[in-house]
Amino acid sequence: MLKLAIISRDHKAYQQAFEILKNSEGYTDIELFWANEHAEGLELSEANIVLGNPNICSKFIDQCSNLIWFQSTWAGVTPLINSTKQDYVLTGLKGVFGAQMREYVMAYVLLFQRKVEAFMSRQSNSHWEQELLPTLKGKVMGIMGLGDIGYDVALAAKGFGMQIHSLNARSRPEVADKHFHLSTLVDFAESCDVIVNLLPHTPDTNGICDEAFFNATKPESIFINGGRGNVIADDAMLVKALDEGRLKAAVLDVFKQEPLPQEHPFWTTKRLYMTNHTAASSMHASVFELFTENLARFRSKQGLIGKVDFNKGY
Numbered sequence: 001m002l003k004l005a006i007i008s009r010d011h012k013a014y015q016q017a018f019e020i021l022k023n024s025e026g027y028t029d030i031e032l033f034w035a036n037e038h039a040e041g042l043e044l045s046e047a048n049i050v051l052g053n054p055n056i057c058s059k060f061i062d063q064c065s066n067l068i069w070f071q072s073t074w075a076g077v078t079p080l081i082n083s084t085k086q087d088y089v090l091t092g093l094k095g096v097f098g099a100q101m102r103e104y105v106m107a108y109v110l111l112f113q114r115k116v117e118a119f120m121s122r123q124s125n126s127h128w129e130q131e132l133l134p135t136l137k138g139k140v141m142g143i144m145g146l147g148d149i150g151y152d153v154a155l156a157a158k159g160f161g162m163q164i165h166s167l168n169a170r171s172r173p174e175v176a177d178k179h180f181h182l183s184t185l186v187d188f189a190e191s192c193d194v195i196v197n198l199l200p201h202t203p204d205t206n207g208i209c210d211e212a213f214f215n216a217t218k219p220e221s222i223f224i225n226g227g228r229g230n231v232i233a234d235d236a237m238l239v240k241a242l243d244e245g246r247l248k249a250a251v252l253d254v255f256k257q258e259p260l261p262q263e264h265p266f267w268t269t270k271r272l273y274m275t276n277h278t279a280a281s282s283m284h285a286s287v288f289e290l291f292t293e294n295l296a297r298f299r300s301k302q303g304l305i306g307k308v309d310f311n312k313g314y
């Protein structure tokens with residue numbers, strides 16, 4: 001009998017979904033023996049399968065001596081990758097966040113492209129002013145990390161006639177018009193009208209958006225970070241780039257420290273737009289759908305979707 005532990009703020013929804021699944025599919029070989037938002041009181045060594053929050057679980061993962069498979073309820077699994085225990089299968093979320101992220105990115109791209117705020121200001125001042133607004137057709141969106149989520153964003157941008165430049169370990173010619181490596185990061189920055197970071201948090205991505213990067217961006221370009229906060233080498237450097245007009249705007253959903261401290265300069269920086277790590281949230285229905293697919297694969301000894309390579313960090 002395999003023992004499943006669920007550790008998540010959405011544990012009640014996951015527990016209900018698992019009980020329905022177990023009754024309909026006859027999963028008599030799996031026992032749900034823990035469902036909570038914490039692990040206090042959990043017999044850690046008994047857990048064979050965990051569906052859980054990687055941040056919480058990283059604090060005790062080393063004690064899970066019989067763990068076989070861990071399904072993360074988040075896209076980011078860095079806390080688990082940084083743990084010493086790696087003798088189990090870790091799966092992240094794949095194919096879950098694409099729709100949310102493409103809406104997030106394109107919402108802000110269109111906000112600036114159609115000058116929504118300018119028209120709102122004119123309306124509030126009863127001021128009528130017409131102007132010609134160019135389209136997105138032919139403009140370049142550079143995507144740092146053209147994986148599953150980035151692919152959905154790229155398709156949405158292409159729907160508006162944009163070109164796609166990718167910054168990846170591998171090229172994806174089926175969607176990217178031009179491909180760059182980290183060694184040509186400055187050339188990548190120079191080529192883009194919109195830069196979207198969706199890279200995972202790895203040693204290779206730490207601080208890559210440095211002074212040389214922001215010196216290379218176009219004054220009319222937009223920087224959107226929906227990936228991880230670690231890519232920005234120095235927060236003050238981004239503030240300076242905005243203040244000096246080396247970027248038209250920056251949109252940040254992720255930060256090195258969350259929640260962002262109240263004294264942080266981002267709160268008051270002009271032309272910097274912040275959301276609170278909500279660009280693509282883990283919706284329990286979508287997460288459990290992936291878990292169900294992986295559970296069936298696990299029982300039939302097939303490869304799992306979203307398997308993480310501990311060496312690569314994603």
